[in-house]
Amino acid sequence: MKAMxxxxxxxxxxxxxxxxxxxxxxxxxxxxxxxFNLELTGDIPKVGEASKFAAEMLKEDINSKGGLDVGxxxxxxxxxxxxxxxxxxxxxxxxxxxITQDNVVAIxxxxxxxxxxxxxxxxxxxxxxMVSPWSTNPDTTKDRPWVFRAAFLDxxxxxxxxxxxxxxxxxxxxxxxxxxxxxxxxxxxEIFKVEWEKKSxxxxxxxxxxxxxxxxxxxxxxxxxxxxxxxxxxxxDNYNQVALIIKQAHDLGYKGPFMGSDAWGSAELMTLCGKDxxxxxxxxHYAAAGAQGATKEFIDRYTTKYKYVPDDVAALTxxxxxxxxxxxxxxxxxxxxxxxxxxxVRDALANIKxxxxxxxxxxxxxxxxxxxxxxxxxxxxxxxxxxKESVCPQ
Amino acid sequence: xxxxxxVLNALQFGSFYALIALGYTLVYGVLRLxxxxxxxxxxxxxxxxxxxxxxxxxxxxxxxLGVSPGVALAITVPATMILxxxxxxxxxxxxYRPLRRKGADRLYVVITALMAGLMLENGNLALLGAxxxxxxxxxxxxxWTFGNVSVTNLKVIVVVAAIVVFVLLEFIxxxxxxxxAMRGISYDKFAIPLMGIPLDxxxxxxxxxxxxxxxxxxxxxxxxxxxxxxxMGALIGWKAxxxxxxxxxxxxxxxxxxGFLLGFIEIGVVAVFPSTLRDLFAFSVLxxxxxxxxxxxxGVAQTTKI
Numbered sequence: 001m002k003a004m005x006x007x008x009x010x011x012x013x014x015x016x017x018x019x020x021x022x023x024x025x026x027x028x029x030x031x032x033x034x035x036f037n038l039e040l041t042g043d044i045p046k047v048g049e050a051s052k053f054a055a056e057m058l059k060e061d062i063n064s065k066g067g068l069d070v071g072x073x074x075x076x077x078x079x080x081x082x083x084x085x086x087x088x089x090x091x092x093x094x095x096x097x098x099i100t101q102d103n104v105v106a107i108x109x110x111x112x113x114x115x116x117x118x119x120x121x122x123x124x125x126x127x128x129x130m131v132s133p134w135s136t137n138p139d140t141t142k143d144r145p146w147v148f149r150a151a152f153l154d155x156x157x158x159x160x161x162x163x164x165x166x167x168x169x170x171x172x173x174x175x176x177x178x179x180x181x182x183x184x185x186x187x188x189x190e191i192f193k194v195e196w197e198k199k200s201x202x203x204x205x206x207x208x209x210x211x212x213x214x215x216x217x218x219x220x221x222x223x224x225x226x227x228x229x230x231x232x233x234x235x236x237d238n239y240n241q242v243a244l245i246i247k248q249a250h251d252l253g254y255k256g257p258f259m260g261s262d263a264w265g266s267a268e269l270m271t272l273c274g275k276d277x278x279x280x281x282x283x284x285h286y287a288a289a290g291a292q293g294a295t296k297e298f299i300d301r302y303t304t305k306y307k308y309v310p311d312d313v314a315a316l317t318x319x320x321x322x323x324x325x326x327x328x329x330x331x332x333x334x335x336x337x338x339x340x341x342x343x344x345v346r347d348a349l350a351n352i353k354x355x356x357x358x359x360x361x362x363x364x365x366x367x368x369x370x371x372x373x374x375x376x377x378x379x380x381x382x383x384x385x386x387x388k389e390s391v392c393p394q
Numbered sequence: 395x396x397x398x399x400x401v402l403n404a405l406q407f408g409s410f411y412a413l414i415a416l417g418y419t420l421v422y423g424v425l426r427l428x429x430x431x432x433x434x435x436x437x438x439x440x441x442x443x444x445x446x447x448x449x450x451x452x453x454x455x456x457x458x459l460g461v462s463p464g465v466a467l468a469i470t471v472p473a474t475m476i477l478x479x480x481x482x483x484x485x486x487x488x489x490y491r492p493l494r495r496k497g498a499d500r501l502y503v504v505i506t507a508l509m510a511g512l513m514l515e516n517g518n519l520a521l522l523g524a525x526x527x528x529x530x531x532x533x534x535x536x537x538w539t540f541g542n543v544s545v546t547n548l549k550v551i552v553v554v555a556a557i558v559v560f561v562l563l564e565f566i567x568x569x570x571x572x573x574x575a576m577r578g579i580s581y582d583k584f585a586i587p588l589m590g591i592p593l594d595x596x597x598x599x600x601x602x603x604x605x606x607x608x609x610x611x612x613x614x615x616x617x618x619x620x621x622x623x624x625x626m627g628a629l630i631g632w633k634a635x636x637x638x639x640x641x642x643x644x645x646x647x648x649x650x651x652x653g654f655l656l657g658f659i660e661i662g663v664v665a666v667f668p669s670t671l672r673d674l675f676a677f678s679v680l681x682x683x684x685x686x687x688x689x690x691x692x693g694v695a696q697t698t699k700i
Contacts, residue, residue, distance in 0.1 A: 045526075046525060180669075223396060224664070227399075227542070253542075
């Protein structure tokens with residue numbers, strides 16, 4: 001019995017070691033590897049899925065033309081997808097795995113700030129360029145020369161939401177409900193509060209309530225909010241929670257409007273939320289309904305391929321990946337040594353001053369953060385996100 | 395008036411804790427086994443309810459049988475309870491019973507239960523994907539408003555269901571023959587079979603009772619919070635377990651009181667203090683209760699339970 005157990009253990013160990021050994025192999029000099037650190041499972045799986053779909057579409061485009069042209073030579077693209085389960089610790093592990101085992105040139109993602117902030121630290125420490133498509137929290141790129149993003153920042157988004165709500169609803173008072181365990185939600189809620197009180201005077205945020213990421217019952221917080229009688233409720237939360245929050249607020253007799261942020265903009269929002277979300281507003285990166293030019297072309301192709309209208313994450317991933325590929329091209333050559341290659345790609349990324357993306361033009365001023373416009377959309381009775389207003393940085 | 399609204403909210407959420415805590419307590423009372431998979435059985439219950447409802451009503455690309463929502467609800471509730479209890483019994487048959495036969499220590503069975511829970515979660519993830527399911531509307535929602543207090547018909551149903559289930563279980567355990575056998579096993583697992591009482595049958599019956607309550611909780615929860623995901627059972631399962639322990643695990647009254655108590659504390663903390671402090675305060679209060687009474691409110695130190 002004992003001997004048997006030891007044999008089994010040895011066999012398992014040998015298998016595991018073999019698997020590790022295999023992972024190290026397979027570096028090809030005609031391939032450029034890009035890593036993707038995505039939320040494929042966990043709280044916001046639709047976000048990861050949209051990112052992956054957009055990336056796959058871009059890869060097929062380029063590889064079908066023979067590959068990416070760098071300094072006169074064509075390189076095939078290889079995208080490696082890692083699941084970060086929408087958790088902060090898993091995002092760091094996924095980043096480290098992409099850097100040390102998969103030897104990628106650069107990493108796209110994570111999308112959500114909750115994952116992008118810690119993963120950004122890991123990438124910066126290991127000197128690997130990272131571009132987050134969707135993260136809007138300032139901390140993601142702060143003091144991190146290796147980290148970039150394709151989205152606007154919350155200090156810009158907060159005032160956009162506040163100004164729009166003041167104008168649209170004629171609101172004097174506001175209430176905020178946010179996720180305390182999510183850096184994005186908490187950061188944006190605080191920025192919004194400061195901005196609103198600056199506009200409308202102290203104490204005009206009549207309720208400032210929080211909840212946990214796994215919570216499904218918000219009745220206590222909403223009861224307090226409804227009793228405070230705000231003119232509208234600002235909910236900088238992920239789409240899955242938004243659906244429950246709005247339904248429960250209506251159950252409690254709240255009839256006023258909601259204002260949301262870019263985390264609402266998932267293609268899955270309307271399947272989960274249904275008629276309760278119709279007519280609500282949120283700020284986001286682009287409006288799919290009524291888009292023009294390259295944006296429209298992207299939307300049409302994505303819709304044909306994957307059978308639903310791409311959300312902002314899909315479009316931003318497209319932009320973020322193209323940003324990295326442009327940097328790889330502008331570096332002019334591909335270094336054999338992966339560390340040297342990462343260095344020239346980072347320098348090329350930092351040198352990009354202006355980039356015409358499908359989510360709008362991005363202007364970089366020496367940091368990893370672009371200046372770009374935000375849009376406010378309204379959810380139409382058909383569940384479409386309709387363009388309402390565009391706000392650009394001064 | 396805000397006060398009454400908070401009381402109603404607490405009653406609703408406490409009912410879910412109570413319904414799940416009942417399953418923990420039943421199994422513990424009979425087997426002295428903490429069935430950590432119970433929270434995930436609740437999750438499976440919610441998914442079963444979803445599939446039954448979609449089959450009957452249609453949706454998610456299925457045409458469905460096109461029955462009216464009222465009929466669908468009448469079929470979904472018993473169907474979900476039966477199917478969920480099958481899941482519970484399957485776990486007992488395939489995981490707990492073989493260990494019990496081999497005379498394994500209870501600790502190993504508890505660890506097995508933890509693993510069973512993880513298997514249910516990740517099995518669901520592998521089978522159905524990470525995407526959330528939106529539960530179809532089985533009941534036309536009616537909102538009654540009295541002054542500033544709003545209550546939905548669903549909320550009333552949830553609270554009534556919890557109380558009915560409690561009365562029913564209390565009756566089964568204290569007034570029927572099979573209930574007497576359950577209490578007997580809890581008292582002495584070795585002497586009871588000598589009296590000609592089939593041990594395994596009683597244990598299976600206990601799992602049927604506990605899991606069908608989880609199924610009922612699952613369907614009511616899915617109707618109240620109509621977004622389903624594979625991990626939905628984990629946190630509420632743990633909290634319900636804590637509720638059962640605070641009430642005195644193994645005692646049916648304890649599970650009900652513990653469940654409602656936790657609901658009231660959680661909602662009460664948010665109502666009075668900033669909501670950021672909710673879990674910290676709520677569990678500090680529960681810790682205080684256990685400190686004063688380590689066996690829980692209705693618990694008696696290691697004597698007859700259930």
